Amino acid sequence: MGQAIFSRGIALVVEDDPHLRDLAAALLEETDLRVVEAASGEEALDYLRERADEVAFVFADVRLPNLVDGVDLARMIALKWPWIRMVVTSGAAGDRIDYLPRSATYMPKPWRALDVLVAAEQAIARNS
Template identity: 80%
Template structure:
């Protein structure tokens, strides 16, 4: 009998700026996590409703199009899927970061690739 292969955990990148989303995805491809991308909080939530058990890490911008911004997303994730580690980033979050759940980490823009990698690796290690 063969040995079962564990499914690969995912990192979800939520960023409306295509260039920044591609950059974050490229950085996260250096981890053992499968990278999934979303342009909005609503798109991220739709993915999570179907695949939350496979997500270890979310990297999201504060400012997102439509109604659900990165802070709203972090609060919903902390409540519904508390095992998922989150990094929330922004170049100018204003007072929105005051509303982040304690489980989310704030990382100012411009972020360093190494900092994103370390946060993702820590999240993956927690779920392994």
């Protein structure tokens, strides 16, 4: 499966904290990306299996519930859907960020709105 060409890509926000998820989604709605939210790595993977060709950007927390954390998610995305730009965020030290694939960007919490928007805009430019 290759990269799809689309006019308006999707930003997938993967965060278990509903307040942070809502904040990131509201920010990303200011871009040309359509926003989809997921509360776990498994939920994000389910979505990606169906709609990965439309996804341009994933913004995910490292610490997620269940078995697939943000690092595992980034590694799976890098292997299966390498065109998707990924930003992984965490506020805790020792969150396995050394295991992130080179294609993923790490952004420490608290993240700045401008940094999130710049990363999203870069994903839009890359997928245009």
